[in-house]
Amino acid sequence: MTQPTSHAAPSLRAAGRIAIETAWQAAIRSGALPPVPPDAVVPTVEVEHPADPSHGDLASNLAMKLARPLRRPPLAIAEAIATELRTSAGDIFASVEVAAPGFLNLRLSDAALERALDVARTADAGFGRLTSDQPRKVDVEFVSANPTGPLTVGNARGAFVGDLLCRVLEAAGQDVTREYYFNDSGAQIEHLGASVAALKRGEPVPEDGYHGAYVEQLASDVPADVWAAATSDGAEADKVLGAWASVRVRHMIEASLERLGVRFDVWKSEASLHDEGWVSRAVERLREGGHVYEADGATWFRSTTFGDDKDRVIHRSDGRPTYFAADIGYVTEKFSRGFDHLIYIWGVDHHGTIARNKNAAQAMGFDPDHYEVLLVGWVRFVMDGVEVSMSKRAGTFVTLDDLLDAVGVDAARWFFASRAAHVAFDFDIEQARAQSADNPVYYVQYAHARICSILRKAAEAGIVPASTFTGTLDGDTVAQGLAREVLRLPEVVEDAAAAQATHGVTAYATGLATVFHGYYRDRRVVDPADPATSAARLALVDAARLALRNTLGLLGISTPEQM
């Protein structure tokens, strides 16, 4: 996986990493530590937040990593770096400790936390967004359901996961294009046209046709001129009506996606890839490279050259191109638009097609590492512990719109965001629908609303947040805890973008809400008798609001000011 080039806005973790790196180098210069021998691997400085708060705010295993190459006990190495940190790291750390078997445990000072809070508040909506000197230009193709019917719950996960990924990458400073690929010609579309034609004529829908209320709606909506064109002499009614209907259906799909808050930058038609010659040129490119041959009357791509199980057909023996042919052309078309990286979001059932596509990209001279497929696992929609039937005949819960009607956009986004994309999971409709504490999304939104309520209360009392955080924490461990959690946001975004996954973001949101609720319990914010303390606490609570707002915003989830 290629790492984004983005660098974090000042995160506390990054500050700790730099401080340790600097101290380590200083210890080498002073002779306290030997340099890493040339034949050994120089370890990277890893900094994490220890699970146990008694281990401090930040911890590093650097000394243990260095023990072998330096041939010294890890505790001695840690002590050397700690000594350097204590003398030259300024006022960033309140304490620097060494713990067995060689951990370096750091505790941040109030001053460091307060400065970071000031920066966060100034950044405002930009807090938690990273910048990049050279943003990676990435194309994310997802959903890409053919316009023969409304989006189904089967399409839902791809739609949410794709958009969530895009949001995370954007927050990490990357240049993201959301792309939807659709088949606007061929058999499926003709079947749709035939179905519409049949209903329009009052005949039954053909065997391989499409059913459902939307088809009837389409039939009754056919404009007179389209119908005339379809039924004129020599016209192919199915094709004409199919073309018209697929555009209508596509707009329907677009409206559903709009409802989820997903908007695509590019809608790419398969036909255009053929019409503009992308497919034939790509096949020619493969042929020139010796990767194409004819057999059994068909044209094949020699995918086995790159380790595939078998070679793959590009043109069938009847001359028609396969879907794979269009994929090949599409890859060249995408790279011609200057993307550094292509991401495809597919269902696990497409896993078998990854190899041939990646191989074709490689055969055409593209770096296969820049062709990435993320698979999304199956979802079972569960109610009362049993799977909800999704059969069209049952009439319930077939479309994506049904799902949104049942649980709402916020809950749907949360549930899809909080699971790793590639694993199968059960979507509990009851829990997602619950307007109560059972529902984690409300739990987090409630924290936000609660803060807004405090802010309103404060305004009534004439209390304004402190203009600077300097001196506001004042050794208060409860306040420090909230500040640390707030300030983790940039790290959470960095990690999410690197992992190309969002479940760390929902976990962070839940944790932040929990820490805030604890603060609310332990510290009264608005106290007219003590305006100075109130102003300090109000500023901190407002910073928590900022972090919650930006986190939920990142997930596309609303932030109500009262509930």
Next chain:
RNA sequence: GCCCUCGUAGCUCAGUGGAUAGAGCAGCCGCCUUCUAAGCGGCCGGUCGCAGGUUCGAUCCCUGCCGAGGGCGCCA
């Protein structure tokens, strides 16, 4: 048969070479005269599928086995 993914608390899922494995839900017990109880505190609950191996250290990496799902088309 071959390939991919998964197997962690009763349920749904995180975690991932490090310091006592986490969250939500469910269950049980407490807390509203004071900024929103959609909240807070506590309890219960795990041989991290099984067996080997690598490592100072493995739930995480490697091998084998067992179980679940998916893929192996001139379908998409």
